[in-house]
Amino acid sequence: MKHLPLLAALLLTAFPSFAQTIGPIENLVRYAHPLVGTQRMGHTFPGATVPFGMVQLSPDTDTISYEQNGKYNPKVYEYCAGYQYEDKTIVGFSHTHFSGTGHSDLGDFLIMPTTGPLQLNPGTADQPEKGYRSRFAHQTEVAEPAYYKVQLQDHEIRAELTATTRVGMHRYTFPQAEQAHIILDLTAGIYNYPDKNVWTFVRVENDSLVTGYRQTNGWARTRTEYFALQFSKPFKSYGARNYAKKQAYRGFWGRFDQTQNFPEQAGEQLRMYFDFSTTAGEQVTLKMALSGVSTAGALANLRAELPGWDFDAVKRAGQAQWQQELSRIVVESPNKVDKENFYTAMYHAFLSPTVYQDVDGQYRGLDQNIHQSKTTNYTTFSLWDTYRALHPLLNLIQPARDADMVQSMLAHYEQSSLHMLPVWSHYANENWCMIGYHAVPVITDAIVKGNAPFDAQKALDACVTTARHQWYDGLGEYMRLGYVPEDKSGSSVSKTLEYAFDDWCIAQAARKLGRPDIEQEFSKRAQNWQNVYDARIGFMRPRLSDGSFRKEFDPLSTNNQGFIEGNAWNYSLYVPQDPAGLIARMGGNKRFVAHLDSLFTMHLPDKFFAETEDITRDGIIGNYVHGNEPAHHAAYLYNWTDQPWKTQQRVRMILPKMYRPTPDGLGGNDDCGQMSAWYVFSALGFYPVAPASGEYALGSPAIHAATLRLENGKTFRIRAKNQSAKNVYVKEARLNGKLLARPFLSHQAILDGGELVFTMAGKL
């Protein structure tokens, strides 16, 4: 009953005028399937979380080590989210997971309930009985937004998970068992390796409350996550083992038996266990609150956010949150699969960035100090991926959150002794993953689109300072030469192209903010893409310090060709700020269309797939790589040619091929929602080719109708007349009844509210 006020608040806060606009909304939560993407390379997790939640409580099916016999183990790549659908065993349930990343971390505080004699090692997938892990079958598995259920066969325990923003809740239904245990494994983690744990610390505060932290040196170099864990039933006894190879200095602690019922534990590799006796069907509920600040913060989060023990009410509240977030866009379609794909994509797009702040407003900053913010602080900014479509989507239908995210980036900048905006913001760390300075398109997109409840001039200064760092990743040479020379800095063409786009974004914001000097400087830099285009071969190509193009060059290969996560075929299209200019440079309309056509239709020899773990047949159409991001805008480039119908056709081909409501239904890493945001936009019929332009390119809607319920109180309705799987071509598009002359739509038009009606046809 404690949760009723929360539920009521949730239902009342947003969209008071909604009922008048489109009538009651059906249950959208049931269309979102967390298991989508858990098979093969989606790297999503199936567990329980609320929108943008700090807790992602999810089963881990293996604890692959980053190292095997001292060498990198490529199999670890499959376990970025801890779960692989093909696996037959579950090791336990941990509380933090990235969604869709291609590298990883987290997997904090793995909990596993067991019965029978205590086993403190996880066992192996082949021999789960030799450890605490358990076999499971997908038939017993239920994965819904904010709810996960599975039967742990070896222990005869039904496990159920749900969550609030900062608290994970476990409900374990035990058999009759003299020996029942809850294991808390602080040595477990994702992308783990022997030295990743820097320190672990546990206090048993009383017979049902445990606090502690885990400090790691991983993808995040200096990361500490704190917890407070409360049990619904007091444990009978408990114990600890330190598995550190190097024994922690014992000093005068040596005279105490710290292995049993000793409440103050610290060491590098701790595993804890808590003992119970259970009757048949007895339920033991756990609440695990997290904090990036302190165990006191975790406990305060626990008490503020989840004071009671009503698992079902927490699940209902979590699903109500999802219903609220998903209903920001209400789609209509006679085909259930359309809604499943759409709301699964919405679900995945609303998992991250994640809240990284306690209920009292405190959070840990990049400087490792504790800061206070009135806005919500977020982390997990996988910006190289998400600047393209995810942040534009949030800027459109979650503008308040997107502005808070921008403020989080600006705080990161303020806390950076390098004076850098985040590249990949990761739990009070910068992990430097990928290239560019793509906080810039996110911040400038917000400024250009009028969503800047922050000091926009200061934000622009942060963008400019970031973009002028001589030391950063070829940027000094870029500023001196107009391109990144491959002999000085690898992936030089990708860097040049992306810097040029980011620079163009700065110029757009500078124009909006009346800073002509900045606008001029960065408009000029935005032209630098031209410096790596080799007109003789018609491709972007790595260039050396002496001005020459590098001789060795294979435009199909991704291996050391001056590009990252893409080859020259894909990357040569990366001038989102000026497709017309690119077309002219590439020989005009006809030659450009031919390049695009070839991209989608050519056959890529197998040998290229061996080069990059991140590029697989799953995510490829011809030589178009949808599984990675650099060409995500490519299908929309036909809009700048005389054949925009090909955009419509390509988009409607990509959508069903790359997105299916099945575990193997994602064509590549979801990359913190970028892949899914691409779906949401494209299914609605438009896409932000150049964030910070204020304009979208039209494609071909895949739904029959959709209502965008905007935070400004207005709605924007999209309808597709004569919609069908075959009617992929847009015969005409009318905005508020007025025929659109060009296949583009302004952001302002959406904000103004109104209706966009597509008339679909099966032929041109």
Place this chain on the structure above:
Amino acid sequence: MKHLPLLAALLLTAFPSFAQTIGPIENLVRYAHPLVGTQRMGHTFPGATVPFGMVQLSPDTDTISYEQNGKYNPKVYEYCAGYQYEDKTIVGFSHTHFSGTGHSDLGDFLIMPTTGPLQLNPGTADQPEKGYRSRFAHQTEVAEPAYYKVQLQDHEIRAELTATTRVGMHRYTFPQAEQAHIILDLTAGIYNYPDKNVWTFVRVENDSLVTGYRQTNGWARTRTEYFALQFSKPFKSYGARNYAKKQAYRGFWGRFDQTQNFPEQAGEQLRMYFDFSTTAGEQVTLKMALSGVSTAGALANLRAELPGWDFDAVKRAGQAQWQQELSRIVVESPNKVDKENFYTAMYHAFLSPTVYQDVDGQYRGLDQNIHQSKTTNYTTFSLWDTYRALHPLLNLIQPARDADMVQSMLAHYEQSSLHMLPVWSHYANENWCMIGYHAVPVITDAIVKGNAPFDAQKALDACVTTARHQWYDGLGEYMRLGYVPEDKSGSSVSKTLEYAFDDWCIAQAARKLGRPDIEQEFSKRAQNWQNVYDARIGFMRPRLSDGSFRKEFDPLSTNNQGFIEGNAWNYSLYVPQDPAGLIARMGGNKRFVAHLDSLFTMHLPDKFFAETEDITRDGIIGNYVHGNEPAHHAAYLYNWTDQPWKTQQRVRMILPKMYRPTPDGLGGNDDCGQMSAWYVFSALGFYPVAPASGEYALGSPAIHAATLRLENGKTFRIRAKNQSAKNVYVKEARLNGKLLARPFLSHQAILDGGELVFTMAGKL
């Protein structure tokens, strides 16, 4: 000039009525010699610190590793305070040092100025030129309270140190040097070993400000110390090396050269360097602020406490603080050596416990959470040592501080998931060093003597809870059997005797607070000393679970005989709560006097010195071990016999033998001021045999007169008529003119103010 307000405040706050009472006070600071105890086993440090300061900025003459070839290196014991007077080289100046401990930790943030080519390793004592260390000579060394100076020969640099409570200040006078460096070695530390550093973290905030922290697993299991380091002159360039054998996970950091001018550093074993060019005689000043909370806390401490750059003013302010604290007792003597011994002892007694709290009131608690306190939080409670005389001394002449220390212990208790008062409180850690629960005599001493501006009932409850823990160090058996059985818990006799004394203290406080049930329970437990007395041999003796005394027994040995830091000869006298009862039990007055006489006069065979590193000839008189604490009260026990004159004679023999104003002038580890507090009391002519009794035993004053300037505004004056080195016997003692019938003095008599006049004589 910024320091004038601080100085003025210091001079105005205390003792307004003082001038009227005893007239102007001479400069006492010049009598206190920080070098005393730095040779042999005193384990004091010679560097700069203010009273009870958080910073102890002092030279380290070697960085001996705890391990050598994987085994304990006994030589590390000599370096508990980082400095040994015999050494010829200085490695650098670090900011935290225990004073007088027999185990150690700390030595944080070692700074070394150098000239010439950069060397980042410390070098060796034999070959200092192979590293950054330098030769030095004592002729160039000046060590005063709050000031230290030395010439670093190899670098031709004059180093000067001073400090405020939370900030260490360095002034380095350089020669002309194209290459001058300041090295900040985060791998250095006291009692170091390869895995002691858990993590280090450094940020170069700008060209003259650096922040960071060092996290260690040492005597304190989970300790993090933060710093903010400011340079008076911007460095030209800087760099970092990570000496970790296991390379920290590099991830995407690998593409940056982090070794030079890269401001964000983290890893297990960092050394930093900062480059300058200097002109002849150029001074570079550094300010290093500490915090147990965060780097933000350290920076706030720096800005609040030491905003300016006037080294000489900081030194003056520090010495003004010392003058204020030392002048709490103004002694008179025609012999300079008496004042040197007395004020050196006062100085050492006022080094710890140390402030462990930021200027804003925040501090790190035992639970690793940040707490806020309006009173001053202290750490470094070496309670097994200091409950005997140091805390009674503070309770008498520093009652406000002592009450704050008690509150710090109570906070520790509140933060302990073990529900234990501190045993050895160590920078937000419990290190469990030594035995007993000797926070109890400190807390109860404060309660009994009316110095309890805290919830005394709650404090008593904390004492009782602590004293009832079944799991603690033989305490369960002690409660069941009335003694600790040696077959269950080593040092069983020492534990039994000390538990019994602590229990008696609880009873005294319970009586004062009107808790008859507690008084009764613990008065009974206070009798438990009787259970380990073997009347057949006249010694305390280890007893087994079956009730029998252990057969193997050597009352001279300290090795596995049921005692710790003492043998049966010394420990058999440990019933401070009831000397009369002990005397009766030991066969009455005559036999007891014979035991005491033998103790002081017998010859202890050499073999016993090999048994314990902590017991050396330096600290021994006969078989009386003054270098350790268990018999510190022994000389005063003659007061309970018919020969109190022997107390007078023994005390006057011990004082000059164990305390001299020379580097080798301490007869044993100073043990955080306990040895020195013994001197202060004994030189004044009385000693707290049983803290919490409210009474002192009279001895023989060593000074000619002394004025105790009490915080209640009153003064208590002591005079020794006919005083001389030969006139050691007290012919009579008069309190406010009234002849004392017994050789005892009540605490209340001192608090009331007045005069105690001893008349001395050379014969009985």
